Amino acid sequence: MSEVLSYFRQNRERIVELLEELVKLESPSLHKPSCDKLAIFLWDQFTSSGIEATILEQQKVGSFLRVEFGQGEEQILVLCHMDTVWSLGEVRRRPVKRQGEKLYGPGAYDMKGGICLGLFSLKAIKELELSLNKRVVIIINSDEEIGSHFSRPLIEAEAKSSKAVLCLEPAIPGGKLKTSRKGVGVFTLRIKGRAAHTAGDYKQGVSAIHELAHHILKIHKLSDPRRGLTLNVGRVEGGTLSNVVAATSEAEIDLRFIDPADGEKVVNQLYNLRPILPGISLEVSGAINRPPLLPTPQNQSLFRRAQEIALSELNLQLEAGMSGGGSDANFTSALGIPTLDGLGVDGDGAHSVDEFVLLPSLVERGALLTELLVKL
Known part of the structure; x- marks a missing residue:
């Protein structure tokens, strides 16, 4: 020994x-x-x-x-x-x-x-x-x-x-x-809509949560597990009360990848997200923090x-x-x-x-x- x-x-x-x-x-x-x-x-x-x-x-x-x-x-x-x-x-x-x-x-x-x-x-x-x-x-x-x-x-x-x-x-x-x-990236998607009462003013509102739901589906579709590429929306928040159209929403996104080219491609895709509903504005922040x-x-x-x-x-x-x-x-x-x-x-x-x-x-x-x- x-x-x-x-x-x-x-x-x-x-x-x-x-x-x-x-x-x-x-x-x-x-x-x-x-x-x-x-x-x-x-x-x-x-x-x-x-x-x-x-x-x-x-x-x-x-x-x-x-x-x-x-x-x-x-x-x-x-x-x-x-x-x-x-x-x-x-x-x-x-x-x-x-x-x-x-x-x-x-x-x-x-x-x-x-x-x-x-x-x-x-x-x-x-x-x-x-x-x-x-x-x-x-x-x-x-x-x-x-x-x-x-x-x-x-x-x-x-x-x-x-x-x-x-x-x-x-x-x-x-x-x-x-x-x-795998490489790692962390991103935040912030969305602004327009608040309104869900009764008489409902049509004046633009739901930031509704908008976020569209983007969550789009983001998860970017995953390709066969290539070792995954995206996960792991935290969401938004709105104030159930009788108020949500003025804001937010999601945190985790990115994992093997090929650096895949990582850079997804970063570009995230930063090129555009509003789907009229009256919405959004911004993306974050980056790859580990190659x-x-x-x-x-x-x-x-x-x-x-x-x-x-x-x-x-x-x-x-x-x-x-x-x-x-x-x-x-x-x-x-x-x-x-x-x-x-x-x-x-x-x-x-x-x-x-x-x-x-x-x-x-x-x-x-x-x-x-x-x-x-x-x-």
């Missing part, structure tokens, strides 16, 4: 306890005080282990953490995020619990388990005195679940200085890494090297697949930097009340990440 794998087996309980603590420290993307508190906690975890860490304070979102370890001309960038999709109080409604070889809790799988791997991989290198001829930089942001608008410049700047990027988002359930992801992560030659080469390392050092067979969701790895891959995603924990149920981490994966994935950092 490799000494790295032995290290993670011996430290499994410490890693699990850290994961439990991180889940209890709730960190909704839009609750800055909670993310700030977690950033301080993580800073202490790294620095108390003799690892350099810097808190990067933010004005509108929670603080980010930048960790740097090792020396050398080359750099590997590791990506994590501390924020979750869960609102404050979720951990009281759904406390952390262990059940057999599973750990349940909001944000455990996506992706506080990945943060644990990042910390303990550096601790393993340090404590085992493994040779590391490069710098490892870990960025832990607090806005990934809401698009990474504030952290994207930092991520891209660090990526441009890196020979490879390893993203600790969770694995595809079953353990597969992610060598491709697709494609199986480029650089990414495929990095994956093959990871396969070789996993097999030779850990007797582990790595497989890869595609994810429909986006991550910060989408940004770095689009820059042409070799990128490998899904290196975090195994489990299932991201963004669901059934979210869980398979505890044995903390050992296997921790050892894998450590070997990659040392040998890439």
